[in-house]
Amino acid sequence: MANLAEPSSSLSFTSSSNLSNGSSVYTAPPPAPAAEAGASLEVVSLGKLSSNLERLLADSEFDYSDAEIVVEGAPVGVHRCILAARSRFFLDLFSRDGGRCRPEGGKPRYQMSELVPCGRVGREAFMNFLSYIYTGKLKPAPPEVSVCVDPMCAHDACWPAVNFVVELMNASSVFQIPEMVSLLQRRLLNFVEKAFVEDVIPILLVAFHSQLSQLLSHCMKRVARSDLDNISLQKELPQEVAEEIKLIRHKAQTDEPNSLTVDPVLEKRIRRIHRALDSDDVELVKLLLSESDTTLDDANALHYAAAYCDSKVVAELLEMGSANVNLRNNRGYTPLHVAAMRKEPAVIVSLLTKGASASETTADGQNAAMICRRLTRAKDYNTNTQQGQESNKDRICIDILEREMRRNPMAGEDSVTSPLLGDNLHMKLLYLENRVAFARLFFPTEAKVAMEIAQAETTSEFMGLLASRNSSNLREVDLNETPIMQNKRLRSRVDALVKTVELGRRFFPHCSQVLDKFLEEDLPDLLYLQKGTPDEQKIKKMRYCELKEDVRKAFKKDKADSARSWLSSSSSSSSPKGHTRHSKSVR
Incomplete structure (x- = not known):
């Protein structure tokens, strides 16, 4: 059934052999009608069996799984009898202790990261692998995980395309499905010469861990011919592989009298x-x-x-x-x-x-x-x-x-504080604390980036929403702290938060617009959703829902602006496709 995955393995039920002997030609007689009908019936039966087994994966109505494998934090239901029958790895795994059950009892549960410790297998790759195990057919790679977002790319050897096949190889090798390993090895061999040299590294690693000597040798020769530096080799490859590549390079350099020497x-x-x-x-x-x-x-x-x-x-x-x-x-x-x-x-x-x-x-x-x-x-x-x-x-x-x-580099940055704040240091600090607090609430990743660069997290911890309700914390007296020292401490905090907001305006403009509108129009009311008449509370809750929609639209605007910028830059210039791509190499 596994052979159905390969086009070359399709069954043929008619054959002919031609023997030339002068002018006479002998043609073998066609198979008997009964034999042909029997073979066709067998193909139909196998096809139905394959489709029915696939329903166990694709149709929630047929959820009779008796174990789970957690991939990327989400469980995937599997049938131990099928996996054990197809894979010696799973037969040994299931026969040992029955799996790791949930605390409250239930299906045995396994972690993909523990089953495949030397490589990653994503959810889409694992579902593709299961489809092959259940049906004997290898499905095409899902586009969402096998193509990049460069509209100029042919997607025949970009990183997502390579990575998806590498993940499939990790699964098929560890779970001991030799016919799938052979099929995927041929695909990876086709990638080696077309892909950027940095994308050959994960192919090389999976070949090393899977002990695929032909693929490993091909990858090492490709890397040795490239300009990938020795530092990258030492950081990203097993020591024995890196040394072998260096040896290949050394032999090549001895044949070149003008090779450069290193101090x-x-x-x-x-x-x-x-x-x-x-x-x-x-x-x-x-x-x-x-x-x-x-x-x-x-x-x-x-x-x-x-x-x-x-x-x-x-x-x-x-x-x-x-x-x-x-x-x-x-x-x-x-x-x-x-x-x-x-x-x-x-x-x-x-x-x-x-x-x-x-x-x-x-x-x-x-x-x-x-x-x-x-x-x-x-x-x-x-x-x-x-x-x-x-x-x-x-x-x-x-x-x-x-x-x-x-961005126009000559344009000045917008003011980061409300004009009503003036030079009042405590009011300015209150405004900035609340602004950054809400940024962390609405846009956590973007706020974290801005705060790291501005080193806002290294100053005294801000009070955020608590400070807006009780500002006495900002004026707490430390008997060992002089007024000058206190002012210096507060000023340092203000400077860090100002830089955080400036970075937000520069790199996350739509997010910043949402925060501007919220702080100027809604902050006083929304802090007290439970106060006021029932009608007033209803209006506040409606405005809160509108704010959530503003946050969603900010992301949508960022996406649209990026798409327009990319299309305009792509139409005005073409990027030639080469065999060297930007990597972690440093020499």
Whole structure:
């Protein structure tokens, strides 16, 4: 039944053999009608069996599952008898202890992360895998998880397309379905030469863990021919694989008399700087720089931090002021290009606020926003975010970069405080505290990014809504604190919150408009929903529902603006497709 998954395995019930012997040709007689009818009946029976088994997965009316596998936080019902019959892995698993039951009793439950520890298997990939197990047919990849959001991409070898097949391979290899492994290995071999070299890395890893020697050898040769740096190899690959790739490169370089030599002293100093960054020790980085004539740019420290370090480390490096934020490494990538591949909003915002250019392109004509789009699945970009829920980071990165490209750098920032506040420090602080508190409530991911870059969380904890009801907390007297010290402390807090709001206006304009309207028109009333006459409470609740709709529309506007910006930039310029893409590489 598994062979039905491959077009080449379709059954044929007529055959002919031609033998040439001078002018005479012999043709085999056709099969007997009875035999042909029997074979056709067998195919029909297998087809019906396959369709009926598929209903166990697709039709909730046939939910007779007796176990669950939790994938991406949600349980998927499975039938142990089918899995055990098709897979030796599941036969051994189910025969050991019956699974891990819920505390209140019920179906045995397993965690996908524990079943497949050396790789990821997403929900869509697992459902595709189950479909093959139940029906013997491999369904096409769902577009929402196998295509990126770059309209110029052919989607034949972009990251989502590669990643989906890698996840399927993780499942089929670990769960011991050899015919599926063979089918997927052929698909991955086709990806190796077409995909960007960074996307070959996950293929290489799954080949290594699955012990697929042919695929592994092909991937190593592809990586060895590329310009992927040794630092990336050491950070992202098993040591034995990285050493083998270096050996292949070394053999190739011995055949080239003009190959470049590396200064061993400089290389040693750079390794020390990178190790200090791995330890989040920026003070040690400063010490290493002071003891030698090596600079941050010599070590491509910003590139390295943008790829592998915490966002706070990136911010601290930028505060040193000695690194070129638009420096290109040996592969022609700026730190922003590297950060775009990592898709961490806080790192991207830190670079942009220090002058990183969002319009800089790589050798193959891609800017940072294009890089993010090539690495973002349609599912992640198009998923609607509900009020108060975490936004998808991939989507936020794209929006930030595209807004930065649209932004007029000469335009001044809007005022971050109400004109009624004047110079009253306590009133200004109250306003900012409440504004940031509501930003965290309505737009948690966006507010977190802005607060991290502004370092608002490192100052004294704000009171938010509590402060609006009882402002005495702002005036509490510390006998050991002089008026000058108190004013300095409050001013430091105000400065951090002002920067938070400025970043919000710059990178999340529609979210900021919702907060402006709320704070100016609705804050006093909505804080006391339970007070007033029944009619007044009804009106307040209606306005609260309208506010929720305003929040939803803010996300919709951000999405529409990004789409218009992308289409206009795509129509005005074409981006050639190459075989090198922006990666975490730093040399």
